[in-house]
Amino acid sequence: MRVNLLWLLPLLTASPSTHTQGQPVLAQRDAPASVQVQPALPPRLVTPAAEQHVRLRAVEVSAELTPGFARTTLEFEFFNPNARVLEGSLEFPLLEGQVVTGFALNFGGHWREAVPVEKARAQQVFEDVARVGVDPAVLEVTRGNNYRVRVYPLPARGVRRVRLEVSEPLQGGLYRLPLAFADRPHLRLNVSVNGEAALKGFPALGDVPLKLDPQGLREARVDRAAYGGSGTLEVRVSGPRVAQTVTGTFGNERYFLTTLPKPAAPTARRQVQAVELLWDASGSAGHNHTRELALLDAYFAAFPDVRVRLMRFRDVPEPALTFTVQSGDWRALRRELERTVYDGGTNFDALACTPTTCSGVTERLLFSDGLDNLGSVRLGPSPVPLHIVNSAVSNDAARLNALATRSGGVSLNLARLSPAQAAQALTGAPGTPLEVEADAADHLTVREHATHWTIAGRLTGNAAILRAQLPNGTQVRFPLGDAPGRAFVPSLWAARMVEDLQAEPDLNRAETRRLGEKFRLVTPGTSLLVLDRAEDYLGYGVTPPAELLKEYRALARAREADTAEKEAAHQAGVLRMFEEYDAWWKRDFPKTKPEPQGLPDAPSRTQPGPVEGRVTTPESWVTSAPSPAALAPSPVSPQATGAASGAASSQATSKPAPSTGGTAAVTVQLQRWMPDAPYAARLRAAPDADLYRIYLDERPPYLRSPAFYLDVADVLLERGQKALGLRVLSNLAELQLENRAVLRILAYRSLQAGRPDLALPVLRQVERLAPNEPQSYRDLGLAYAAAGDEQQAVETLYTVVRRTWDARFPQVELLALTEINGILSRGRRPVHADFLDPRLRRAHPLDVRVVVTWDADNTDLDLWVTDPNGDRAYYGAPLSTQGGRLSRDFTGGYGPEVFSLKEAKPGRYRMEVDYYGNHQQAVTGPVTLQARVITAFGTPREREQLITLRLKDEQDRLLVGEFTVE
Known part of the structure; x- marks a missing residue:
């Protein structure tokens, strides 16, 4: 259930800054705020058609306004009319x-306040606690300015209440609260203003007068039992006419925030000879670009004779095009921009300023929302000004502002600027930044607004003095210590510090997390978490709010754990699992058909249901029998992607491989996925030249459907249109920000297409999102191996072996250890594995290894393999008569489930998957299954084939494919 709550918060913004410690601070420019308002969307928790949507039953809004600042508290009451318990997810942007x-x-x-927790840890705790039916909630940032609230449970036919508080500076003194509701909730609204104000009512409420309360505040109240209107509440609060300072205390430290009015300044223009125009052509940029084109009209009117180098970028950059604008005529460039096809993910690697791209360029213009979801290269500083234009509600303003600031450019948000204001900011001469320094204060940050600057910092003494040199040369100074107090000051200061770190988020990850944890902020590294009981906080090492602290400490004293003892027990368990596996591998199994005993089918645990799509004639490839040349590395066939090269030299990293296992000639036949959606038949019947145009024609109804992009990408890749297939596939990164299931599918398909280089940055992101899941490290390690980096592969896989995991991932350490030894025993490159216990370093080559994984958490799929004897290995009989071994059953999500066969009896083997079911609280779509079939596992001849299938409903069985042993 998801909702885009654009109506949720006042649509006003602050501007970016720079900061240093102990040095003068230079402020960047920001354009004036406009009176434009983004269209409001009705709040709704969306569920599939078979479910009733979760309704917003009541909204209570309290807004406290002071000159220059606002604090808004929003309380939501949601009602779940369904007969099942659900998990709720609300997604919304902040500006x-x-x-x-x-x-x-x-x-x-009773309201329980959230506490700050490292982001990945908060996600783990939420999902673990929800899994056992306890009440958690988490607020996290996904990417850029996009936030998500997750709440469990939404009781069957019951209610949950959530509260958010948001603080912000007011630009131009204007506060807006869009209100639009589809469910006619009970609306309570209270606005209090400390200072002169003018409030506009809106038709659905009539005139809302401001009344003077006994404390001298102006106040407006609204109470409507079933409010079904739409509109925007507007309050204009008079801004400061002279410098004003407010302070706030957090712990033992004090912080200040100073508002400094700007003097009038003459306008002028700079000179521009050549410009590089960087145009985001990704799928998320496919909105109306009228405002961007109008801004370029004004730009080329100001700079009528200029050379333009146009580079469009998405998952990859397009070849650059050169245009000459003369006398302001840029029609040829405009026509080219209007022909842009918006498709694919966003890769900021194309924006790196190289000597070639920046040579002879006066400045650069970037049009993008900043949501880089595929990039892996750190952007260095731009040697020329980088001006950034963004018009999307969903964006990464902090990063865009920081990138523009450090280059001497401006960052413009067209969603809040009129065309004239944006043109003035983009074409005017670079402003002289405000220089500030202070006595008894440090960590200064500066923001420049339309009519004033705001300076924030930390006070280090009682006699703090702020000194500022204005652009006109005037110097001002004023004391800071005796200013009135405001509770929001420390949080706003810390949030600005976090914003300043986002130009290089990977380099500043630890500092960002520390600031978030200290000041209870939602940042890219921290989330806000609420749990029900003190023991829940204790179980995950999370310090609770004050009301539970006494109970928490008492429980902690009673539950002192011996960490060293647990670690020793874990290592002993891994060794025991490995020895059991070694004993199985060394055992000789009969290959004769077992005595007939009326072998029953495995019990069907679900009602049959339809598979989304159907299968057709299988494709095959053959692993040849060993020959003298087979000891040398052999190339991987086009169908056998991802099995590439690499392992350690045997003398350095593994014992010599035994002569048995991995010697049979095996033919693998996997089912091709053939979806039955209406667009699929049209694509299959189309000639190659028309495929991409048909995809664009069919796309509008499926813009948010991962299945659509997967199906189209498959057709393009099968027809040899690899670049277009990968472009379409990369749209998955744009659909649901930081959805690790979708990102895993994107990575798996990239591997299947033979592009581990594309899978690696995606899987690194998954590892950061879910470090508590062993699959994150296992997937990443196998991708490193596919890319030929066996050293990094072994080290990453070893993380799975050494760490202790949740019980729903049984014996995952053994599976990763087997894969480590498989890499080492291939022996193609030297790998240093001294960190691995020698007792765990043993080669176990196999004729066949089948690995099944899936993308859905809390979901149980079962692998079945039936051999030529008619003997089936499955969860109820994990060892076949001839020695086929099935790993432990994964009932809690993801897998892997692995079938291993050292010496395969000749004949035909059948691979199936049984969809047992799921116990997810969130209503989800189809489950995506990936199967890997590896022949000659753990030898230099190892080959791998991957297939991805989709299961729509719980069902009995799905045929994955067959393999034949010659």
Whole structure:
């Protein structure tokens, strides 16, 4: 269930800054705020058609406005009319300058405040606690300015209440609260203003007068039992006419925020001879570009004679095109921009400023939302000004602002600027930045707004003095220590520090996390978490809010654990698993057909249901029998992707491989996926030249459907149109930000297409999102192996072996250890594995290894393999008569489930998957299954084939394919 709550928060923004410690600070420019308002969308928790949507039953809004700043508290009450318990997920964007300063969940009429937790840890705790039916909630940032609240449970035919608090500076003194509701909730609204204000009512409410309360505040109240209107509440608060300072205390430290009015300044223009125009052509950029084109009209009117180098980028950059604009005539360039096809993911690697791309360029213009979801290269500073234009509601403003600031450019958000204001900011002469320094204060940050600057910092003494040199040369100074207090000041200061770190988020990850944890902020490294009981906080090492602290400490004293003892027990368990596997491998099994005993079918645990799509004639490839030349590395066939090269030299890293196992000639036949959606038949019947145009024609109804992009990419890749197939596939990165299931599918398909280089940055992101899941390291390690980096592969896979995992991942350490030894025993490259216990370093080559994984958490799929004897290995009989071994049953999500056969009896083997079912609280779509069939596993002749299938409903069986042993 998801909702885009654009109506949720005031649509005003703050501007970016730079900061240093102990040095003068230079502020960047920001254009004036406009009176434009983004269209409001009705709030709704969306569920599939078979479910009733979860309704927003009540909304309570309290807004406190002071000159220059606002704090808004929003309480939501959701009603679940369904007969099943559900998990709720609300997604919404914040705009520049807005900071979440509070998050709480209601327990029986009592609000419990959230506490800051490392982001990946908070995600793990939420999912683990929800899995056992306890009440958690988490607020996290996904990418850029996009936030997500996850709440469990939404009781069957019951309610949950969530509270958010947001603080922000007011640009131009204007506060807006869009209100649009589809469910006619009970609306309570209270606005209080400290200062002169003018409030506009809106038709659905009539005039809302401001009344003076006994404390001298102006106040407006609204109470509607079933509010079904739409509109925007607007309050204009008079801005400061002279410098004003407010302070705030957090712990033992004090922080300040100073508002400094700007003097009038003359306008001028700079000179531009050549410009590089960087145009985001990814799928997420496919909105209306009228405002961008109008801004370019003004730009070329200001700079009428200029050379333009146009580079469009998405998953990869397009070849650059050169245009000459004369006398302001840029029609040829405009026509080219209007022909842009918006498709694929976003890769900022194309934006790196090289001597070639920046040679002779006066400045660069970047049009993008900043949501880089495929890039892997760190962007260095631009040697020329980089001006950035963004018009999307969903964006990464912090990163865009930071990139523009450090190059001397401006960052413009067209969603809040009029065309005239944006043109003035983009074409005007670079402003002289404000220089500030202070006595008894440090960590200064500066933001430049339309009519004023705001300076924030930490006070280190009682006699703090702020000194500023204005662009007109005037110097001002004023004391800071005696200013009035405001609770939001420390949070706003910390949020600005986090924004300044986002130009290089990977390099500043630890500092970002520390600031988030200290100041209780939602950042790319921290989330806000609410749990029900003290023992839940203790079980995950999370410090609870004050109300539970006493109980938490008492429980902690009673539950002192011996970490060293647990570690020793874990290592002993891994060794025991490995010895059991070694004993199986060394055992001789009969290959004769077992005595007939009326072998029953495995019990069907679900009702049959339809498979989404159908299968057709299988394709095959053959692993040849060994020959003298087989001891040398052999090339991988086009169908056998991902099995590439590599392992350690035997003398350095593994014992010599025994002569048995991995010697049979095996033919593998996997089912081709043939979807039955209407667009699929049209694509299959189309000639190669028309495939991409048909995809674009069919795309509009499927813009948010992962299955659509997967199916189209398959057709393009099968027809040899690899670049277009990979472009279509990369759209998965744009669909659901930081959805690790979708990202895993993208990575698996990239591997299947023979592009481990594309899979690696995606899997690194998955590892950061879910470090608590062993699959994150296993997938990444295997991708390193496919890319030929066996050293990194072995080290990454070893993380799975050495760490302790949740019980729903049984014996995953053994599976990773087997794969480590498989890499080492291939012996193609030297690999140093001294960190591995020698007792765990043993080669176990196999004729066949079948590995099944899937993308859905809390979902149980079962692998079945039936051999030529009619003997089936499955969860109820994991060892066949001839020695086929099935790994432990994964009932809690992802897999892998692995079938291993050292010496395969000649004949035909059948591979099937039984969809047992799922116990997810969130209603999800089809489950995507990936099967790997590896022949000659753990030898230099190892080959691998991958196939991806999709299961729509719980069902009995799905044929994956067959393999034949000659």
